[in-house]
Amino acid sequence: MTEQYQTLRANVSMLGELLGQTIKQAQGPAMLEKVEQIRQLSKSSRGGNEQDRAKLIDTLHSLKDDELLPVARAFNHFLNLANVADQYHTTSKSGAPEGVLQPLKKTLATLADDVKAGTLNLNTVADTIANLKMDLVLTAHPTEVTRRTIINKHVELSDCLAAMDLHCLTPDEQSYLSNRIEQLICQAWHTNDIRQKRPTPLDEAKWGFAVIENSLWQAVPDFIREFHAQTKSLLALELPNSFAPINFTSWMGGDRDGNPFVTAQVTATVLDHGRWMALDLYRRDLDKLSAELSMYQASDALLNIVGNEPEPYRYLLKGLKADITETINALESRIKQQPSKCQDIVVDLSQLKTPLELIYRSLVACDMTVIADGLLLDVLRRLECFGINLCKLDIRQDSARHTEVLSELTGYLGLGQYGDWSEQDKQAFLLAELHSRRPLIPKHWQPSSNVQEVLDTFDVIAKQDLQSLGIYIISMARAASDVLAVELLLQEAGCRFKLPVAPLFETLNDLNNGAQVMSELFSHSWYRQHIDRSQHVMIGYSDSAKDAGMMAAGWAQYSAMEQLVSLCANQDIELILFHGRGGTIGRGGAPAAQALRSQPPGSLKNGLRVTEQGEMIRFKFGLPKVALQSFALYSSAIIESNLLPPPAPKAHWREVMETISVNSCQHYRSIVRENPQFVPYFRMATPEVELAKLPLGSRPAKRNPQGGVESLRAIPWIFAWSQNRLMLPAWLGALQGLGAALDQFGESELHSMSEQWPFFRTRLEMLEMVFCKADSWLSEHYEQGLVSLEYHDLGKQLRTELMQVKSLVERLAPKSTLLSAQPWIKESIALRNPYTDPLNVLQVELLNRARSNQSEDIDNALMITMTGIAAGMRNTG
Numbered sequence: 001m002t003e004q005y006q007t008l009r010a011n012v013s014m015l016g017e018l019l020g021q022t023i024k025q026a027q028g029p030a031m032l033e034k035v036e037q038i039r040q041l042s043k044s045s046r047g048g049n050e051q052d053r054a055k056l057i058d059t060l061h062s063l064k065d066d067e068l069l070p071v072a073r074a075f076n077h078f079l080n081l082a083n084v085a086d087q088y089h090t091t092s093k094s095g096a097p098e099g100v101l102q103p104l105k106k107t108l109a110t111l112a113d114d115v116k117a118g119t120l121n122l123n124t125v126a127d128t129i130a131n132l133k134m135d136l137v138l139t140a141h142p143t144e145v146t147r148r149t150i151i152n153k154h155v156e157l158s159d160c161l162a163a164m165d166l167h168c169l170t171p172d173e174q175s176y177l178s179n180r181i182e183q184l185i186c187q188a189w190h191t192n193d194i195r196q197k198r199p200t201p202l203d204e205a206k207w208g209f210a211v212i213e214n215s216l217w218q219a220v221p222d223f224i225r226e227f228h229a230q231t232k233s234l235l236a237l238e239l240p241n242s243f244a245p246i247n248f249t250s251w252m253g254g255d256r257d258g259n260p261f262v263t264a265q266v267t268a269t270v271l272d273h274g275r276w277m278a279l280d281l282y283r284r285d286l287d288k289l290s291a292e293l294s295m296y297q298a299s300d301a302l303l304n305i306v307g308n309e310p311e312p313y314r315y316l317l318k319g320l321k322a323d324i325t326e327t328i329n330a331l332e333s334r335i336k337q338q339p340s341k342c343q344d345i346v347v348d349l350s351q352l353k354t355p356l357e358l359i360y361r362s363l364v365a366c367d368m369t370v371i372a373d374g375l376l377l378d379v380l381r382r383l384e385c386f387g388i389n390l391c392k393l394d395i396r397q398d399s400a401r402h403t404e405v406l407s408e409l410t411g412y413l414g415l416g417q418y419g420d421w422s423e424q425d426k427q428a429f430l431l432a433e434l435h436s437r438r439p440l441i442p443k444h445w446q447p448s449s450n451v452q453e454v455l456d457t458f459d460v461i462a463k464q465d466l467q468s469l470g471i472y473i474i475s476m477a478r479a480a481s482d483v484l485a486v487e488l489l490l491q492e493a494g495c496r497f498k499l500p501v502a503p504l505f506e507t508l509n510d511l512n513n514g515a516q517v518m519s520e521l522f523s524h525s526w527y528r529q530h531i532d533r534s535q536h537v538m539i540g541y542s543d544s545a546k547d548a549g550m551m552a553a554g555w556a557q558y559s560a561m562e563q564l565v566s567l568c569a570n571q572d573i574e575l576i577l578f579h580g581r582g583g584t585i586g587r588g589g590a591p592a593a594q595a596l597r598s599q600p601p602g603s604l605k606n607g608l609r610v611t612e613q614g615e616m617i618r619f620k621f622g623l624p625k626v627a628l629q630s631f632a633l634y635s636s637a638i639i640e641s642n643l644l645p646p647p648a649p650k651a652h653w654r655e656v657m658e659t660i661s662v663n664s665c666q667h668y669r670s671i672v673r674e675n676p677q678f679v680p681y682f683r684m685a686t687p688e689v690e691l692a693k694l695p696l697g698s699r700p701a702k703r704n705p706q707g708g709v710e711s712l713r714a715i716p717w718i719f720a721w722s723q724n725r726l727m728l729p730a731w732l733g734a735l736q737g738l739g740a741a742l743d744q745f746g747e748s749e750l751h752s753m754s755e756q757w758p759f760f761r762t763r764l765e766m767l768e769m770v771f772c773k774a775d776s777w778l779s780e781h782y783e784q785g786l787v788s789l790e791y792h793d794l795g796k797q798l799r800t801e802l803m804q805v806k807s808l809v810e811r812l813a814p815k816s817t818l819l820s821a822q823p824w825i826k827e828s829i830a831l832r833n834p835y836t837d838p839l840n841v842l843q844v845e846l847l848n849r850a851r852s853n854q855s856e857d858i859d860n861a862l863m864i865t866m867t868g869i870a871a872g873m874r875n876t877g
Contacts, residue, residue, distance in 0.1 A: 005827050007094040008085060011161055012831060015081040015185065018178075019074075022186045027070050034067065035074045042834040057781065060841045068861040072842060073193060076868030078835040081185070083871055084154045086828050088161045091625040100629040101226055107636035108234045111643060115235070120643060126237050128642050132245040133607025134634050137394065137470070137578075138211070138617055140204035140252040148207055150191060151618060153184045155214065158623055160184070194863050201262045205252035205270045209277045211617055212248065212390055217281060219627035220246055220385050221378035226628075227635070241360075241377060244384030245635060248391035249470040250274075251611070255396045256457065257475040264456035269335060271393055271460075271468055276331040278390035279346060283324045285379045290317045292375060299362035313359055320355055346388060349467060353383050392470035395461060396504075397454065399474050399482040405451045406485060412445055426481035427524075430488050434526055441492050458493035466497040471536050471578075477503030478510055480520040487530065498530065502578055506540025508548040508665065511556040515563035522571050531573070536609070537564055538578040546717055549668030549733035551763065552661040558759055562600040569602070578609040596637035598762035601645040604638050619874065646758045653753055653760070656741050664737025671732060677794045684787045685779075685795065686720035687847060687866060693859055722873050723866060725840060726779040728798065730770040735805035738812065747811070754814045764813045771806045772829045773873055778840045785844040786851075828874075836872030839865045 024032040038059060044052035063071060089095040096102065114120040160181050164174070199207070224243065231237045253270030256262040293313035302312055309315040323345045333340030346352065356379060363372035406418040410429075418426065433440050447455065461469065472490070474482050486501050505514040518537065521527050539560060544553035561577060568575035581595070596604065612620060621627040649657070671678055683689055721728045741750060753760040776799045783795040843865040849858050 007092070008089040008827070009831065011085040011088070012082050015085060015157075015181070016078060018182045018185050019077055019081060019189070021182065022189045023070070023074055025186075026189060031067070031070050031074075035071060038071065038075075038838050039078075039834060042837045045837065046834050053777075056838065057841055060838060061845045063842070063845070065855075065857060068842070068846065069857060069864070072839065072846075072861045072864040072868065073189070075835050075839050075842075076193060076864050076871065077185075077189060079832055079839075079868050079871040080150070080154065080188075081157075082832050082835060083874065084157050085161065086831070087619065087623065087626060088158045091623070091629055092162070092165060096629070100625050101223075101230070101632045103629075103636040104227070104632040105230055105234070107639055108230050111639070112234045114644075122235070122237075125235065125643060128639060129231060129237065130239065130243065131607070132635060132638060133247070134245055134631070134638065135247045135249055135470075135607065135609040136621075136634075137249040137251060137609065137611045138208045138391065139250075139611050139613045140201065140208070140255060148210065150188050150193070151622070153188050153191075155623060157181060157184050193867060194860065201253050201259070201266050202269060202273070205250065205273060208250050208252045208617070209274065209390060211621060212386070213277065213281060215621055215624050215627050216248065217382065217386075219621070219624040219631070221381045222624065223628050223631045224381050225378070241380065242384060244381060246385050246631060248386065249394055249609075250391045251394050251396060254393040254470075257396045257398050263453060264460045267393070267395070267457065268460050268463075271389065271464065272331050272335050274390040274393070275388055275468070276328055276335065278386055278388050279324050279328050279331075281386075281390075282352060282379070282382075282388075283321055283328070285375070285382070286317050286321050286324070289375055289379065290314050290321070292371070293317065293359070295363075295366075295368065295371070297366040297368070299365040302358055302362040305358070313362075316355055316359065320352065323351070347465075349383060349387050352388065353380070356380055356383070387467055389468045392468065394470040394473055395457065396473040396475060397457070399476050399478065399485075401450070401454050402474070402482065402485040402489065405447070405454050405489065408447055408451050409441065409445070412442075412447075423479050423481055426479075427484060427520075430481060430484040431524060431526055433488050434484065434491060439492060440488070455489075455493070458489050458495070461490065461499065462493040462495040466499065469499055471500040471502050473502050473504050473538055473578075475504050475506070476510070477505060477517070478513070480517050480524075483517075483521055484524075484527070487527075498532070500531075500534070500536045500576075502536035502538045504538040504540055504580065505560060506543040506547075506580070508544055508552060508556050511539070511544055511553075511560040514560045515567050518564060519567055522567075522573065533572060534574045534576070535568060536576045536578055538580055540580045542580065542718075545729060548665045550730055550766075551734050551737045552665035552668070554759075554763055555657045555661040558600055558657075561603045565600060565602045565605075574606050576606050576609055577603055578611075580611050581613070594758075594762045594765060596634070596641060597646060598759040599641060599646070600759075601641075601648055604641040608634060608638050615870070615874075647756065649757055649759065652745075652749075653757060656745050656749065656753065657760075659741045659744055660737035662737075663740035664733030666733075667736035668733035671798075675794065677791050681787060681791045681794050682720070684791065685726075685782050686724045687843065687862070688716065688720040690847065690850065690862060691716050691719060691866070693863060719870070722773070723840075723843065723869050724779050724782040725773070725775040726782075726798065726802070727770050727774040731767055731774075731802065731805055732798075734767060735801050735808060738805070738808055742808075750812050751814075754812055761814060764809055767805070767809045768813060769825065771802075771809070772826060774802060774806075775837075775840075776802060778837065781841060782844055786847055832872045832874075836869055839868040839872065843869065 020032055020036070023035060038056065041052045041056040041059065045056050060071075091100050099105070111120060111125050115122050115125060160177050163169070164177050169177075223246070227245070228239050228243070231239055253262060253266055256267075290313075294311060295313060296310055298306075298312040302316070306312045306315045326342050327344055327346040330340055330342040330344045333342065334344075356376065360372045360376055360380065363369065363376070403419045407420075410416055410418040415429075418429070421429070441455075461472075472486055474486055477483065483501055483503050490499060490501075503514070503517065505511045505517075514537065518535070539557050541553070541557060544556060547553070548556065564575055564577070596608065619626070620630040718729055738750070750760075754764055755761070779799060780795070783792060787795060843862065846858055846862040846865060849855070850862055
């Protein structure tokens, strides 16, 4: 074992021992002994000892009622602590010996070599870097299972591990840190693991804002500063101070698709909260700046504004802080719905940016550039990235809700039911109204409450300004009329600015038809003129995978992007693709660099816009150093994609992928949709029904509460299968797809594809990662304990397919794969398995007891096993 893993394991061992002491003090030595016995049996079971595996199962199924909760909590806490150590390890000297920005440095060094060799033009490189864009969209999808109060303790634990890595600590300092770690572990143990109630959309927004405050606020200027330094050092390029490659957008409080709790009022309140927090953070920055900028020399331009003041910079900042404070007070009163005499003064970015840029220029003019390039430049960069709203807010709504509005309206006007019209008639009506100067909606019309809520949302949008909003996303967009309908509703609301409207293509058919829909839109002169040569399109990964299986969905996504890139290039339209990825493989998740490098050529030309969902926000951005590492991975992959693009697939490789897609989709649907045993098996073999008890997020688990699996959201669909370790959505159909391609095209062809084509290679790497987390013996244990005998043949068939596809992928995967290139992924999973396995076995017992006997204690223990397994899997949805 290398030194880097020794350090990781030593930290896990140390944290585990301190947790053991806490358990002993809180629950008594007998409970600690029981937990330790289970842990040792689990380790032995993982090592292949069948006798100890049987003992492990027997011990967990024999627990008394009063032992269930402490044992579940113990292993849940073990896994959370292992994750703390794991996350710290990825940014520590042992885990990242060349620094967290190594991916970016490596990419820039490669570009420098290519420029010297004459294979790349320096001006082209400079333009690509200058136009680098990353719009990271934080979503409130309900997959973050750990409470914020416990996350805060984990953040401090990580800080303590970092401090203990310093070699200059005295014995007293070492002792203090050890005591502090023990205190934090003890605090977490004596804190409720599960939220007592579901978060509201406003709670979710506050959680997203807290990630910005606690991590990203510092990470963004740190990254940009280092980016400047590296481009100067390696490429001799001087980037402008305004260079701001990162932006943040949020869905928290704006995503109303299937969430009745996100109302127009909630959206307005979230927007106010965002600006309140942004201004509060800037006020803190200005306090620090005031302490620093005590200098008396200033430029004439600045002195002309402040007059004969002995400390001109402080004087200017004082007035700025006063405006910010008054605005904060006004926003607080509005949020609390209280009267206030304070004025909402700071409403535009320029009100902060202009005076701070004046101070910067003055310092430079007075030979104080070294001061100007410190905190002041960081604040200016924060303004470029976060604006005065902290993050922009996207609005998302299902296309059916817009159709409902227009149907009710046309019915009221005596024009018939809009929803029953042909697509051609819908477009003709919408375009005629978009050209019209008269309002369509009568003043005295009283619509239904559902329709009124949609109209209220458009009214809220119209009252904002463009800098506070991102884009409007139409879920389940299937036709050009779905986009034109939103444009008309924006016009009717009196929206003064052009809010980008993005159709979301998310089923297999919608992805296949996406380019045709956009082509229809571009054929209308009104629409072409309106969009001003810029179009957003969102690609849905979650629902397409749920609809057709991962292999077919992956190819549909790739093909759709290719067609859209080609269409927009031919039409001279700037295409911004928006990737709706989840954290898990089954929802389009993959390590960032691999995912981006497997995109079609040209798809990242206008930057990256991607969702960051649930617990992945914490794993990628929860600590400043981790965020720096994520930024480095994203930026290097985007730059490489544009300057060193992946190859386009050969013509016959497309035939191979079509074969894989058709056969994998056919088998996937034959199981999930057509096998009458599947739904009962799914509901018995997983905690799908019980997931509703887990207060993960504000949004209901189903789009239609009365519906079956087809109405289940992609997230709980994936969550349920990851709990029983079958991981079915991530691989089902791959065996039949790859097998058909193997029979038709031969193994050497598939080997060539995996060696030469990043897209296909990434499919295989993603499957490899799934297989590391899947466990047939545990899935079989769920079946034996929970599923009626007549359904066991289906379970046996699925486990046999898993074994066969695993063997096939091992044959086809290139020698140097993701898991060999990043061996810590395997190490990390292996490290957590002995703590996750007992929770899986215990969950089976708890599901049995919960399904036959309603008990609050059993429900609590069951929910803790869910959160613990989610922590062990590292991605729940």
